Amino acid sequence: MREIWVKNGLVFIEEGFREVNIRVVNGQIDSFVKSEAEPLKEEADTVIDAGGCLVVSGFIDAHVHFNDPGRTDWEGIETGSHAAAIGGTTTIFDMPLNCAPSIINSKNLQDKKDYLTSKSYVDYALWGGLTETNITDRKELSQMSAGIIAWKAFMSESGIEDFPFISPDGLKQAMQAAKEHNKILALHAEWNEEIHKLTDFYKQRVGMNERRAFLASRPVSAEEKAVNYALELAAKYGTALHFVHISSAKVIGLIEQAKRSGIDVTVETCPHYLIFDEEDFLKSGAILKCAPPLRPREEVEGLWECLERGWIDTIGSDHSPCLYSMKATDSIWDAWGGIQGVQFTWLSLLDEALKRKISLKQILPLGTSNVAERFGIAERKGRIRPGSDADLVLIRLDESTIVDKQSLAFRNAYSPYEDKEFLLKVKKTILRGKVIYDDQLGVSKGKFGVCL
Template identity: 40%
Template sequence: MAAEFDVVIKGGHIVGYDRIERMDIGIAGGVITCIQETIAESARMEIDARGQVAVPGMIDVHVHLNEPGLGNWEGIPSGSAALAAGGCTTYFDMPLNCLPPTTTVAALKEKLELAKQRSCIDYAFWGGLVPGNVEQLAPLAEAGVIGFKAFLSAAGGKQEGAFREVDDRTLYQGMREIARLGKILALHAESEPIISALAAEKQSKGLVSAKDYLYSRPIYAEFEAVRRALYYAELTGCALHFVHISSPAAVMEIRTAKRAGLNVTLETCPHYLMLTGDAMEEIGALAKCAPPLRTEEELEGLWEAIRQGDIDMISSDHSPCPPELKVSDNWFDIWGGISGAQSSLELFLGEGYVRRDIPLPLLCRMLSTHPARRFGLHSTKGEIRPGADADLAIVDFSAPYVLQKEHLYDRHKHNPYVGKQMECRVKYTLVRGQLVYDWQSGITNPKDGRWLRS
């Protein structure tokens, strides 16, 4: 007799939208077809989840995998493997830190060809808004990008043809066009006039330490950029998504705009919830990012915003680079990016649920459900429910472990959390019912990720 299910997950607890229940999960054809207290029917594969928790697979809307052109910085195979090992089942790759950047349809097609049969998990691609490409936005939308990304400060790439920040005219024109297209604009919100002036002031005096770098990117630079973008959104009707927000002040400004009726969401990242600016001296260059890490007070303020439901989602902003770009006595010259793709879910659930007693359903909505809803994937992604894709992670909260380099799958293993005790562990990751990661045997199905065309 043929098996009724391809996979049955038995004996575990399931995190639903607003509750946790002890249930079995039956999967057939890549879809969750049955959730009930006990499934007795046969299956081709059975996963014993007793004492463990099934959570919706993370949807990481903000990663940089650097292809085409800079695959030696990360690459789709290694980056997607790290995400899979961390319980992520879908990622959105950013249009920068690759050459060419994804600002034309030709560049998007080049990236799509590179992704075919090379990603462990499902994926979508952002298009870019840069000076001179407003006329490219409609063709990119038609070609299937998930949304558009722009920088209000310098994007960091120094290579010829690298991604560039927008001026106010481009921002306004681009937002009008993106509103017309019914898409979302993701924004890196730091004021370039403020941070460039402060950085120049410090460097002119030979002040190039970690603290000098922190001084050059103050919270008011983030706040000013957020407020300016919200005003343009009010004028144009453009839907906004603010990436890697680092301060409670910016969260509250966005919350106010949302309550006033603007179509706006925001994300923060695990590094703003786990590390402070002191880590730049304690850990070193691996902790440099933009916006920079903040104070303990700001960190606690972000956790309170999470409790209150004022932060929509969590992303890794995985931003890797070759090792040599993390070495300099001048902190302004060091590449500003944190490599944490594999650790986001474990860090967030471990700190939020285990240490701070925040309900798992609330945390999982931020990791999965809210991203799926915001970006039009909720018909198949973002929750463990009948009819949805079987995208989930099995997490063991009784198995804390110390993260070591040998656990990591990303190319350069620059994770700033190496040596830290993780309060939970991803044991298995499934994408559309296929086991892609097993904590004992590693990546098990490395080339089956699919493009989620918007």
């Protein structure tokens, strides 16, 4: 039996923050003891002093592209999970595209699982891809379903050749397939036809600022149309839906109405939609290019209002890395769309929430218990309670984190978060009772992450 105590911290449990010591046995939370109670047992293998720290559940990032295998020059699970651990994330769900080949059949899925073994610093699960090319192969989808956390599909072009988007008619089949396998269907929801027409139009606007043209080519209306259509199908087929990286308060309002009508739907937004706006993109360019694009400041404020109302269910980084050369292009249209951010998701969000005087009790579940419950891993992950994995993050609010190039743990050392200062600091990240990151010692040498 391996016994560890985490003592003297202010621990976030279901009732809120409490002064308790945490007893960990064999990687799981065993019990709590009030801080002023009897002294800790001398036979404990390790005692971690969390004095002065908030102790919160390890964050779960359900939306990363670590590109492994096949495009490890872009990132890779070793560097991606290294960065995640530094930022307090202890579990990630890796998307089925940007690796090569994409995860659209059972062979690719098994090959990826085999390849990733013993390469990750954090625990992980894998998404499976639903595309126009595999939605009719029920036997193949059935084989895949047992080994994935959920399905992912695009309603507009993905940018990856072997991951084609699903047409409006094809989405009906995707809805049925997801329902049949009792899996959540996550959607990149932008209406492809509208984007295609607008892109062609704005590319021909001679003299128009290219960055403004890109923003105009992917309006909120494209999200709105895609979400409305998907919600109609979900109501018809009874499919559980999860909309990823929604960028508009108006669209989140539509999803909230659908929830109230009984549709099984949840919504994610990303830190970059809550931190940056279109003026940042116009200034910085491709380093902040993403799809959907960044929105005007009033949309950013609208998203925070939605968050405070409880209308946003989860936060995901949508960490989508690439070579810097793929950003440093002559034309914004040719640049890769994706933001490197998994290391700073919760530093940036908690920093911003504290500045806005939003309760941590309100924001923490968006990266912990809400994610675990939605994706069926709540017995192990997402809460600090007896029986759960001892995934813990120790955070100080009286120390700062300054982001410079030397601190970036990504394979390619650039990020829109560079030069920012966050008024908090991750001191330790603990995965199943093992310290995988210490702000003085760095990331552990051992890779302890396992596939869920």
